[in-house]
Amino acid sequence: MEDASRQSELVRKGAVSSSDLVEAALSRIEQGNSKLNAVTYLRSDKALKEAKQLTDHGQPFLGVPILLKGLGQRLTDEPATASSRLLKNTVADQTDFYVQALQKAGFIVIGQTNAPEFGFKNITDPTLYGSTRNPWNLDYYSGGSSGGAASSMAADFVSIASGSDGGGSIRIPSSFSSLIGLKPTRGRIPVGPTDWRTWQGASISFALTRSIRDNAHLLDALQVVQPAAAFTTPLYEPGFFSNMDKLDRNLTIAYTTKSPVGTEVSDEAKTAVDDAVDFLRSEGFHVEERENPLDGKEIMRLYYLMNAGETAAMFADIEKGIGRPTNIQDMELMSWVIYQAGKLVKAGEYSQALSKWDIASYQMNQFHQDYDLYLTPTTAYPAPKLTDQLIGSELIDQMKQVTSLNAAERQQLIYDAFLPSLALSPFTQQANLTGEPAISLPTHLTKNGLPLGIQFQAAKGREIDLLRIGRLFEKHNLFHFLHPTIF
Numbered sequence: 001m002e003d004a005s006r007q008s009e010l011v012r013k014g015a016v017s018s019s020d021l022v023e024a025a026l027s028r029i030e031q032g033n034s035k036l037n038a039v040t041y042l043r044s045d046k047a048l049k050e051a052k053q054l055t056d057h058g059q060p061f062l063g064v065p066i067l068l069k070g071l072g073q074r075l076t077d078e079p080a081t082a083s084s085r086l087l088k089n090t091v092a093d094q095t096d097f098y099v100q101a102l103q104k105a106g107f108i109v110i111g112q113t114n115a116p117e118f119g120f121k122n123i124t125d126p127t128l129y130g131s132t133r134n135p136w137n138l139d140y141y142s143g144g145s146s147g148g149a150a151s152s153m154a155a156d157f158v159s160i161a162s163g164s165d166g167g168g169s170i171r172i173p174s175s176f177s178s179l180i181g182l183k184p185t186r187g188r189i190p191v192g193p194t195d196w197r198t199w200q201g202a203s204i205s206f207a208l209t210r211s212i213r214d215n216a217h218l219l220d221a222l223q224v225v226q227p228a229a230a231f232t233t234p235l236y237e238p239g240f241f242s243n244m245d246k247l248d249r250n251l252t253i254a255y256t257t258k259s260p261v262g263t264e265v266s267d268e269a270k271t272a273v274d275d276a277v278d279f280l281r282s283e284g285f286h287v288e289e290r291e292n293p294l295d296g297k298e299i300m301r302l303y304y305l306m307n308a309g310e311t312a313a314m315f316a317d318i319e320k321g322i323g324r325p326t327n328i329q330d331m332e333l334m335s336w337v338i339y340q341a342g343k344l345v346k347a348g349e350y351s352q353a354l355s356k357w358d359i360a361s362y363q364m365n366q367f368h369q370d371y372d373l374y375l376t377p378t379t380a381y382p383a384p385k386l387t388d389q390l391i392g393s394e395l396i397d398q399m400k401q402v403t404s405l406n407a408a409e410r411q412q413l414i415y416d417a418f419l420p421s422l423a424l425s426p427f428t429q430q431a432n433l434t435g436e437p438a439i440s441l442p443t444h445l446t447k448n449g450l451p452l453g454i455q456f457q458a459a460k461g462r463e464i465d466l467l468r469i470g471r472l473f474e475k476h477n478l479f480h481f482l483h484p485t486i487f
Helices: 003-012 018-036 043-051 097-104 147-154 172-178 210-220 267-282 296-322 334-341 347-370 393-399 407-424 430-435 463-475
Strands: 039-042 064-067 109-114 137-141 161-165 180-183 204-209 254-255 287-288 371-379 439-445 451-458
Touching: 003 018, 003 147, 003 210, 018 039, 018 043, 018 064, 018 109, 039 147, 043 109, 064 097, 064 147, 097 109, 097 210, 097 463, 109 147, 109 347, 147 161, 147 172, 161 180, 172 180, 172 204, 172 439, 172 451, 180 210, 180 296, 180 463, 204 210, 210 463, 254 347, 267 287, 267 371, 267 451, 296 334, 296 347, 296 407, 296 430, 334 393, 334 407, 347 430, 371 463, 393 407, 439 463, 451 463
Parallel strands: 064 109, 064 161, 254 287, 254 371
Antiparallel strands: 039 109, 161 204, 180 204, 180 439, 371 451, 439 451
C-alpha cells in the first residue's frame, strides 16, 4: 500500500478520489477484521459524505482515511468508551483539539481501533471488545495499548493509524507488529479542550506509520504551541519534512541492551541492537555502549504511583457521572487494583513523585550533552501469545483482596502484577516520564518470523534527529513490513 503522503498526492492530482480511498479501506476492514478484531467501530456513511465534500486547501493529508484510537481521541457524536464496560454507551459531546488538527490536515476519520481498558496494558484484550490479533501470526497479540491501530496498519487496512503513547503504547505495538512508531516531545502535539495533561503529560497522541516521511509531514501538520497548555515545546521552525534528509554524521550515539529494571532481555533483542550498532559504525557514526543513567526500578514505581493517583481521579469523575460508587464487578481486575491503590496515594507523595520526574528529565538532558541519541531494544521480547498467562493465579487471588492491603502493599501489588508484562517492554516508559521523543524502527525479524523493533531516544525537541536516523535505515532498506496474504 502507498503511504499516507503518497495517497494525498494522488488525491491532489486527481489520480484517485478520497471516496475511492475510503471505500477501499472500508472494504479491507470488512474482509479482514473478523480475523483480527482490530477495528471496533466504523462511521462509514459519515466518512464517505466527508470524502465527497472534500475541497483542496493545501492539506498535507488531503482525503487520506485514518482510524482513531478508541481511547482518548474523541470525535463529536462518536463512541467514547475507553474500552470499558462502564462507558460502553458513552458518546463524545465534543471533538478533541488533536482530532480537530487531524481533520484540518485533511484526514477522513473512518472509525476507531481496539485498545485495552483505559490503556493500562501493553497488550489489547478488553473484556468489552475482546482480544486483538497480530497479522504476522494470529496466535499472538499485536501489543498495546495502541494494539488495534497496529494490527490495522500491519494488515494494510489504512496507510496511517492514530495512536497514543503513555508508557510505550505506540512504540510497543510498533515493535510487535513491525511498524514505525514515534512518540513526540511532551508539549509538541495539541491537547485539550478538557484534558490538558493526560497522565501528567506522560501520554501523547501521534500515529503508527510505514514511512519516515509520513512522520515528518504529520509533525509539520500537528506541531503547535498552545498558551493554555500545561506543557509546551518550541516549534521546529525549519520544518521536519524539508530537513529529514540532512543527516549529521557527527551525531554521537550511546546504546545498551540491559533492561533498566534488571529483567532478562532476549538474544533476539540484543541481536537487533547489535546489528544496528554495526550498521551505524559502518556509516561512520561514533557509537558507544553506556548503561542507562536513571534508576529504572524507581522510575517505574514513580510511574505506577502517578498512574494510580490519576486513575482514582478518573473514577471519581466516572462515579459522579453514573451517580453511584463503582465496584469490582464494574471493571477489569487490573483497573480495580490500580484504582484501589490510587485511593491511598497521598498528595505529598504524589507531588514528590512528579518532582523526581523532573530530576530524571534533568539527568537525561545531561546525558544528551554527551550523546545525541540513545539506542536500545524497543521491547525485550517479541509479542506474547494470546494464551500466555501474564499474571499468575496466586497473584490474581491477591489482587481480588486488594482492599485489605495498606497503601505500600497496594503499590507493591501493582508492581508485582505488571512485572511479567514489564519484562516484555522495560525500555519505553522512561521517555514518557522525561518527556523526551523516542522512535521504534522495524529492523528485525526473529528466527520464528516475529517482529522486534529498535528504539532511539533523543533530547527534548529533537525529533528531527530521530527522523534523520530513521531515514538512514529506511534508505538502506532495513525495514520489514508485512504484505498481508491472510485476507
